[in-house]
Structure formats: C-alpha cells, structure tokens
Amino acid sequence: MIELQQFLKIVLNISGGEAKHIIQEGLVMVNGQVETRRSKKLSGDDVVEIEGQKYKVSDFPLK
Structure with missing residues (x-):
C-alpha cells in the first residue's frame, strides 16, 4: 500500500508540494x-x- 501523494511523486517525478496541489x-x-x-x-x-x-x-515498483 502507498499513499496517493507518494504515488504521484514517483509516477510524475514531482515534488510533494506539486502533488498536494494537484490532489487538492x-x-x-x-x-x-x-x-x-x-x-x-x-x-x-x-x-x-x-x-x-x-x-x-x-x-510501478514501489518501495
């Protein structure tokens, strides 16, 4: 299991702040x-x- 924000950071190669903005x-x-x-x-x-x-x-291989 992985959190949505972490998944977006990995898949889109973006920062946590960018992921937060996209989700919100x-x-x-x-x-x-x-x-x-x-x-x-x-x-x-x-x-x-x-x-x-x-x-x-x-x-996606997730850690």
Whole structure:
C-alpha cells in the first residue's frame, strides 16, 4: 500500500508540494472517482488518472 501523494511523486517525478496541489485541485481520480485526500491508501488494483493519463498502481515498483 502507498499513499496517493507518494504515488504521484514517483509516477510524475514531482515534488510533494506539486502533488498536494494537484490532489487538492480535484485533478486526480482513483478508480473513476475524484480523490482529494493526499493520504488515500492505494492498493495494486487501483487505477489513478491525471489529465486523461491512467496509471495502474501494480505497474510501478514501489518501495
């Protein structure tokens, strides 16, 4: 499991502040639903969407 903010930092190669802004602006969807909680826990089956780009959590080697 990984938090949404951490996942965005890894996938998009952005800072925590940038990830926070993107999430709080309602620009991130998790499994088709807008998600505004930075600490939302993600599992391997979750799909995160940002500006039309979809990222399946299990496709990324996470630490």
